[in-house]
Amino acid sequence: MDKFGLYGKFTAKPENRDMLAAILMEAASSMEAVEGCELYTINISDTELDSVYVYEVWTDKAAHEASLSLEGVQSLIMQARPLITGMQRISTFKQVWGKGLPGQPV
Template identity: 50%
Template sequence: MSKFGLFGKFTVKEGERDTFEKILLKAAESLQNIEACELYLVNRSDEDENAVFVYEVWSNQDAHQASLALDSTQEMIQRARPIITGMERIATFQSCAGKGV
């Protein structure tokens, strides 16, 4: 059975990447007990010191959408919004199989 995946790029204000990563890692921690979230990886860019990539795999697209309404997610969004200068949805995809999925 395929899973819903999302790969996104966030760009933040100069010097705020560490702060933003901490916010995302707190968000990842809040997802630990959400079974529908199968993978949530926070990645820093080697090429752009203000870019952070998030790679997510969910049991389905509805589960991902529902996660956006969680109090913990909303709190993370409110904390992060002032330092985000750009967001880009690089890809959505159907994960078929592989290690970690």
């Protein structure tokens, strides 16, 4: 089965990036208990002062979609929404292999 990857960008309201990043870090921490989440990282840009990037790897697309309906995830989305001025799905991809990811090369 192909792994599902997602790379997204959130643009925060001015001076709200760190607060948004903290909420997304809480989401990343909660993913430890979510079946199918293999990697969930939060990244901030050195040059885009209002941007937060999220990089995710899932066992499959269905696992990612199922995570969005979890009560805890919905609560974090509601907390983050007022801080966000834009969202961009930069790319979705088929994860092939990488250091730190479980499994064998495809």
